[in-house]
């Protein structure tokens with residue numbers, strides 16, 4: 001299958017250009033004189049697609065189920081009791097709804113940490129997107145529970161390896177320092193060494209997490225996780241709000257990807273703001289995440305981009321995180337964290353692309369398309385979403401939308417009453 005996208009404005013580039021796509025890859029950018037199976041033309045701004053580096057996709061099932069609470073009570077009173085009753089089919093539909101919602105704001109790839117990973121992968125493939133998928137590992141410092149979790153991880157990894165590798169990448173998901181024992185982390189480290197799969201963890205989300213850990217262990221979680229081999233090249237460290245300057249250096253040296261989740265951090269009031277500008281200055285590739293829909297409550301990457309920029313500015317200076325940097329966080333750096341050769345409109349890159357409507361209010365008058373995408377665009381500014389050369393949304397329509405909404409609604413109500 002080949003596609004020719006004709007005469008569009010590419011973000012950050014002057015003048016009109018065309019892009020030729022074949023077998024899921026960008027083959028030529030410029031003025032290709034080729035025949036294609038499909039030609040797309042219109043008054044569009046072409047952008048690389050976005051990557052959401054931290055989510056629990058199927059938590060769409062619990063959207064709006066527990067709001068306005070602190071993290072610990074929210075987890076223990078609302079989320080965990082419901083999650084204990086999850087069935088594989090629930091996760092499948094919840095993940096499809098999440099993928100659909102993400103497509104609406106230009107996301108084609110995400111890093112997921114949840115349960116029943118085979119169902120997550122099935123949903124990812126059926127909705128046409130791609131993901132780095134991990135089974136959330138929580139042993140709560142209990143040996144028996146740990147053995148069980150290890151079995152689940154082993155089974156999950158085996159299942160994930162059967163999916164096409166350009167769509168599904170397996171990873172390891174130790175939940176956090178307050179839910180996983182040292183032995184649990186050691187198992188994860190061994191598994192990562194053996195398979196080469198990246199690690200995805202929550203780290204330093206709330207101030208309480210930091211203070212409790214310091215009190216009990218006398219060292220910071222960053223030092224501890226570095227020592228136990230969890231913080232390493234390619235690790236995605238979701239939140240990373242309460243970091244010292246030295247710890248930012250550790251991230252930089254190791255090549256850790258923090259996933260900044262501004263909306264979730266504000267909603268759960270984590271008592272701090274990620275030092276994103278400082279991180280970028282020190283060479284850390286900060287990426288963006290929505291976290292789950294139960295703590296956000298939407299999966300809207302355009303919103304995360306704007307909030308990331310605003311939070312950084314609110315922290316100290318309006319020159320912090322300019323639009324171009326935030327744009328790279330959502331595209332190039334996000335793709336890199338997920339392990340995909342994508343996030344740029346360049347030859348040889350995966351054809352994960354977006355077409356924004358140039359005639360939309362968000363792009364009028366249209367002096368700077370990157371600024372318009374970061375500060376002004378919303379899901380309604382987006383016309384077309386392409387993932388690996390496959391058109392997932394066109395003229396704002398995703399063909400499976402009605403069925404997915406219907407089925408997810410059914411399983412959500414069933415889960416709440418179960």
Ligand SMILES: [Zn+2]
Pocket residue numbers: 054055056202238291292
């Ligand atoms: Zn999370």
